[in-house]
Every structure is written in C-alpha cells, then in structure tokens.
Amino acid sequence: MGLTREELVEYFAQMGEPRYRADQVFRGLYQRRLRSFEEMTDLPKALRERLSQAASASKLTVESSFTSVDGTRRVLMRTGDGHPVETVFIPSEGRDTICFSSQSGCPLKCDFCLTAKLGLLRNLTPGEIIEQIVVVLNDVYGVGGETPHGTNLVAMGEGEPFLNFENLIKSLQIMSDEEGLHIVPGRVTVSTAGIVPKIYEFAKLERRPNLAISLSAANDKLRDKLMPINRRWPISDLMKAAKAFERTLKRGERFTFEYVLLGGVNDSDRDAAELAAMIREHRLNKVKVNLIPHNPAEQLDYFPSEPEQVKRFKAALEAEGISAYVRTPRGRDIYAACGQLAAKSVAVASIAAGIVAEPAGI
Numbered sequence: 255m256g257l258t259r260e261e262l263v264e265y266f267a268q269m270g271e272p273r274y275r276a277d278q279v280f281r282g283l284y285q286r287r288l289r290s291f292e293e294m295t296d297l298p299k300a301l302r303e304r305l306s307q308a309a310s311a312s313k314l315t316v317e318s319s320f321t322s323v324d325g326t327r328r329v330l331m332r333t334g335d336g337h338p339v340e341t342v343f344i345p346s347e348g349r350d351t352i353c354f355s356s357q358s359g360c361p362l363k364c365d366f367c368l369t370a371k372l373g374l375l376r377n378l379t380p381g382e383i384i385e386q387i388v389v390v391l392n393d394v395y396g397v398g399g400e401t402p403h404g405t406n407l408v409a410m411g412e413g414e415p416f417l418n419f420e421n422l423i424k425s426l427q428i429m430s431d432e433e434g435l436h437i438v439p440g441r442v443t444v445s446t447a448g449i450v451p452k453i454y455e456f457a458k459l460e461r462r463p464n465l466a467i468s469l470s471a472a473n474d475k476l477r478d479k480l481m482p483i484n485r486r487w488p489i490s491d492l493m494k495a496a497k498a499f500e501r502t503l504k505r506g507e508r509f510t511f512e513y514v515l516l517g518g519v520n521d522s523d524r525d526a527a528e529l530a531a532m533i534r535e536h537r538l539n540k541v542k543v544n545l546i547p548h549n550p551a552e553q554l555d556y557f558p559s560e561p562e563q564v565k566r567f568k569a570a571l572e573a574e575g576i577s578a579y580v581r582t583p584r585g586r587d588i589y590a591a592c593g594q595l596a597a598k599s600v601a602v603a604s605i606a607a608g609i610v611a612e613p614a615g616i
C-alpha cells in the first residue's frame with residue numbers, strides 16, 4: 255500500500271516474480287479494495303504468505319465510524335503507531351465527496367479549528383493517505399463495491415496538505431491510476447492555509463488537482479489572529495502566489511478562496527467589501543469564493559453568522575461580479591464538519607449527539 259504501479263513492479267522483480275503479479279496486487283489493493291494479501295485469492299497461496307510476511311497491504315486500523323442524520327459519515331482510524339486519522343464521506347445526488355487527511359493533527363493554529371488543538375502528530379505516508387479512501391469507499395459501498403456516483407476528493411481533513419507535499423502528490427498520483435482507484439486530478443481539490451512557496455510549486459505540476467486557498471480574512475490584522483500562518487506569509491504574498499497560480503489556469507478553470515464566516519468577527523458588510531476590493535486589486539478573475547458557515551464546537555469561542563448576514567455577504571460579493579457560494583454544513587452532529595475534526599472518540603461524539611457508532615468491522 256502506497257507504492258506506485260511501477261514501484262510495485264520493481265518490488266516484485268526483486269522478489270523474482272513476474273510483472274503481472276504486481277499488476278494483480280495493484281488491482282487487488284485499489285480496484286478490489288482488499289486490505290490483506292490473504293484475500294487476494296487470485297495469487298498462489300505461497301506468494302500470499304510470502305507477501306504477508308514481507309509487506310503490508312494495510313497501514314490503518316478502523317476504530318469507529320459515525321453516521322450523521324444527513325448521511326455524512328466520519329471514520330476514525332489509527333496509524334500503526336497509534337495516531338488518529340479522520341476521513342469524512344459526504345454523499346450527494348451528484349458525485350460523492352471524500353474529505354481526507356494529509357497529516358495526523360495539524361501544526362497550524364487556526365483559531366477557529368478544532369484540529370489545531372491536536373497539534374501536529376505526524377505527516378501521513380502515501381499509503382496512509384490512500385487507504386483512507388479505500389476504507390471509506392468500503393464502508394459505504396462494501397468491499398470492492400461499485401461507486402455509482404463517482405468520487406470527488408478534497409484534502410481538507412486534518413492537516414495542512416502543503417506541509418506534506420511529496421507524500422500528498424505521490425498518493426494522488428497512485429489514486430489517479432486507471433488500474434486502481436482512477437480518481438483523476440480534476441476530481442481532486444487541495445486546500446491550503448497559505449503555504450506560499452508550495453503554491454508556486456503546485457502551479458508547476460503537469461497534472462495537478464484544483465486549488466483552494468483558505469482565506470477567512472481580507473486584512474492582515476484579522477488574518478494574523480485567525481490564521482497565524484499569515485504572520486509568515488501575509489496577504490500580499492499570498493495574493494501574488496494566487497495570481498501566479500491563476501495565470502497557469504486554462505480557459506474555464508477556476509480556483510477557490512475558502513472563507514469561514516465567524517459571527518461578528520469577519521462577516522460584516524465592511525468585511526465583504528474589503529474582500530471584494532482585495533480580489534479586484536489583485537485582478538483575480540478566475541476565482542470563486544466558498545463561504546463556509548462556522549461549525550460550532552464547545553472548545554472554540556466562535557459562533558456561526560446569522561443566516562441573514564450570510565446572504566448579505568454573498569450578495570455583496572456578487573454585486574462586485576465575484577462568484578460566491580455558501581457551503582451547506584454537513585455532519586455537524588458527528589464532529590465531521592469543516593474545522594471539527596479532532597479525533598473525537600466514540601464516547602464523546604455519540605453520547606453528545608445521541609448517535610450510535612457502528613462497530614469497526616470495515
């Protein structure tokens with residue numbers, strides 16, 4: 255788990271096995287979504303035993319899975335060394351979306367985010383990143399079951415993806431393989447809190463996913479407080495990087511600014527005007543703004559904006575010719591919504607919301 259198809263071929267060559275065995279295992283891991291060599295019954299028994307001793311088809315154990323009243327699921331897993339990994343499945347009439355984690359915990363200290371309270375536990379390996387998708391698809395559709403709606407991925411779970419850049423890009427490369435999960439880069443969005451040098455690096459990638467930049471304030475004073483990474487790379491640097499990225503977009507492509515709306519903090523008419531002015535000043539023409547109503551949690555001192563104010567904020571951007579969308583909160587009751595991932599244990603989340611956790615038999 256976590257090797258590209260070519261690396262797997264190389265691995266099997268070193269074992270003295272032919273290429274088609276590597277292809278079988280690759281399909282077993284990612285198409286049939288099997289998490290042990292034992293289940294790959296198309297391999298000879300002796301080879302399965304050899305593989306089980308020498309390698310690993312699974313890096314994560316599933317601890318619990320929660321299902322929200324709106325159908326959203328949050329799966330809590332653990333790495334081999336015991337760190338939490340959380341993944342969220344968001345069903346919709348069109349495509350399903352899976353929100354996956356790139357790190358266990360997060361080193362950035364965004365003031366409105368529960369994951370920040372965990373601190374950074376560690377970067378996830380490519381295998382640990384990919385297995386989240388395998389586990390969640392199996393959880394929802396059964397082991398190897400068809401995924402009738404297709405899958406969009408967003409790197410918006412725990413962690414700052416651009417601080418685990420190489421592992422993230424490698425895992426996306428493996429996930430895009432047509433012999434495997436076949437989730438192409440166009441179906442993937444990577445969300446950064448603003449690691450400026452990596453935005454430039456990302457822009458240069460040949461087959462790259464979509465980009466979202468988490469903004470949440472249009473002036474440095476407020477953004478310094480809400481997202482302390484801004485002290486390292488202030489808004490002017492971030493906007494230059496955004497503009498450089500925008501120049502690489504093809505016709506019809508756009509990138510996204512994410513803006514978490516915090517009641518009475520960054521959601522006034524003035525804040526909306528400031529955001530519009532900033533976008534205009536930097537001549538960003540291929541950007542859309544996703545407005546994310548804050549998801550409350552007891553350890554955070556913030557509140558969601560009034561629905562009326564959310565509408566006003568959106569309308570103010572649109573009046574300036576900027577596309578703006580309001581993201582419907584999903585999975586709040588199971589601590590699955592944006593900014594709520596903090597490895598909440600079965601007891602805390604299920605008792606608080608009266609939700610029954612399903613046994614971890616995935």
Ligand code: SF4
Pocket residue numbers: 360361362363364367368369370411412413414447593
């Ligand atoms: S919002 Fe994202 S980058 Fe900020 S602390 Fe939370 S997980 Fe980390």
